[in-house]
Amino acid sequence: MTRTLxxxxxxxxxxxxxxxxxxxxxxxxxxxxxxxxxVFTINSTPSVEIGTVRVEQVVSDSLNQTSHVQTKNYVSEKxxxxxxxxxxxxxxxxxxxxxxxxIRYANTDASKTAMVRQVVNGTFTKNKVAAMTKQNVTLAAQxxxxxxxxxxxxLSEKYNxxxxxxxxxxxxxxxxxxxxxxxxxxxxxGISLLKERTKGTLSRxxxxxxxxxxxxxxxxxxxxxxAVLQTAVIVTFTITLLHVEVLGSVWLLFLINVLxxxxxxxxxxxxxxxxxSEFQMIQFIPIVVVPQMIFSGIIPFDSMASWAQAxxxxxxxxxxxxxxxxxxxxxxxxxxxxxxxxxxxLFLVALxxxxxxxxxxxxxx
Numbered sequence: 001m002t003r004t005l006x007x008x009x010x011x012x013x014x015x016x017x018x019x020x021x022x023x024x025x026x027x028x029x030x031x032x033x034x035x036x037x038x039v040f041t042i043n044s045t046p047s048v049e050i051g052t053v054r055v056e057q058v059v060s061d062s063l064n065q066t067s068h069v070q071t072k073n074y075v076s077e078k079x080x081x082x083x084x085x086x087x088x089x090x091x092x093x094x095x096x097x098x099x100x101x102x103i104r105y106a107n108t109d110a111s112k113t114a115m116v117r118q119v120v121n122g123t124f125t126k127n128k129v130a131a132m133t134k135q136n137v138t139l140a141a142q143x144x145x146x147x148x149x150x151x152x153x154x155l156s157e158k159y160n161x162x163x164x165x166x167x168x169x170x171x172x173x174x175x176x177x178x179x180x181x182x183x184x185x186x187x188x189x190g191i192s193l194l195k196e197r198t199k200g201t202l203s204r205x206x207x208x209x210x211x212x213x214x215x216x217x218x219x220x221x222x223x224x225x226x227a228v229l230q231t232a233v234i235v236t237f238t239i240t241l242l243h244v245e246v247l248g249s250v251w252l253l254f255l256i257n258v259l260x261x262x263x264x265x266x267x268x269x270x271x272x273x274x275x276x277s278e279f280q281m282i283q284f285i286p287i288v289v290v291p292q293m294i295f296s297g298i299i300p301f302d303s304m305a306s307w308a309q310a311x312x313x314x315x316x317x318x319x320x321x322x323x324x325x326x327x328x329x330x331x332x333x334x335x336x337x338x339x340x341x342x343x344x345x346l347f348l349v350a351l352x353x354x355x356x357x358x359x360x361x362x363x364x365x
Contacts, residue, residue: 048115051080051089059095062123069119084160085330091116104158108329110168117157124153161329162245173244174253174324175296181234181257182264182317183289185227190268190281193219197272212359216352220265227261247331253324256337259344260320266351267316273358292317297325319343 047068052060053076063071072089074080080092084104090112091105103120105113162170197203205215235254238244246253271288275281295312304312312318323340326332 048091048112048119049089050116050119051083051092053077053080053092053094055093055095055101059093059123063093063119066119066123068115087330091120093120099153101153102156102158104160106330107159107161107163107166108171108325110166110171113166120155124155161247170244171329172298173238173242174328175298175321177234177238177244178257178260178320178324179293179296179317181227181231181261182292182320183285184230185223185261185264186268186271186289187281187285188226188268189219189223189265190272190275190284191278192223193269194272194275194278194281198277213356215359216269216355219269220262220352220355223265223269224262227265228258231257231261244328246328248327248333252327252334252337256320256323256327256341256344259341259348260316263316263320263344263347263351266348266355269355270351270358273355291315296321316344316347319347 047070049070049072050063051072051074052063053074055073060071060073063069072083074083074092077092077094080089080094081104083089084092084106087106087108089106090109091103094102094104096102103116105116107113157164159166231254235250235257239246239250267288271284272281275284291311292315295308295315296317319340323337323344326337326340330336
């Protein structure tokens with residue numbers, strides 16, 4: 001018993017001396033929980049913008065009087081569709097005839113689609129007419145209720161992405177795809193380099209005339225090949241077996257994920273130079289990996305405070321998520337995602353430079 005207590009005392013003393021481990025164990029969970037509490041409670045009701053084309057004034061006024069709703073009137077359906085594709089509005093309501101309406105949802109956010117549907121149906125009910133979809137009109141006619149169908153509003157629904165069965169999980173799947181690429185590449189690269197350092201392999205390599213930049217590029221090239229294969233597996237599985245609809249180019253989606261994997265690789269190598277053990281490398285997950293998920297777009301970015309958006313703007317996952325959403329959900333081409341791709345390249349170059357500089361602690365030249 002005495003020896004057991006002595007061993008326990010020694011371990012506790014070692015942990016008390018390791019200030020980094022103590023901070024990661026006690027401060028990191030508090031920080032992450034505070035961020036989660038903030039971003040999940042800041043705005044529980046989504047705000048939506050509805051474009052209108054040739055809509056009766058009484059309907060337009062009723063929509064404007066609804067809280068969390070703004071309307072924009074467009075002179076033509078073509079301009080309204082362009083605004084919908086450019087994410088300026090969440091849906092477009094068009095009056096095609098007497099008691100005839102068509103609504104087209106962007107459907108890139110299931111919660112906003114549900115909100116728009118609720119608001120539009122509530123508007124028609126408020127004006128003492130019931131909105132009926134094509135399916136409901138057919139059922140009414142079959143039941144001998146033709147008069148009811150004729151006195152109601154006929155509302156046809158269309159979707160830019162997916163259909164009425166598209167769930168919230170379907171719309172955030174591109175983000176999860178990129179996040180898992182980022183997380184596993186970060187961990188594998190960081191722990192692998194850390195093992196080489198603790199085993200002395202890196203020290204022996206640094207004893208040779210090889211340059212620090214050559215060491216970094218060599219590590220990145222080898223792990224990059226594995227990262228590309230892993231990215232190919234994740235993207236292929238998500239599209240073929242999970243049946244995620246991709247409106248844009250699959251090759252662009254692959255390019256974005258490969259760039260994100262390279263950024264995660266460089267970040268993992270950099271963090272591994274700060275960690276003293278594999279245990280500490282794992283402890284960096286709450287500080288490095290979890291914020292990538294929080295600010296990736298799962299929670300609407302524009303609903304956050306300016307300081308929270310500033311944090312998201314310095315995280316690579318935010319730009320990768322923006323680019324993937326543009327390709328998968330909106331069918332955008334390369335020209336529309338040039339800025340996110342450029343941002344990922346900047347992250348990659350900066351982190352690679354920091355890795356080369358970070359090796360100075362082990363060798364000056």
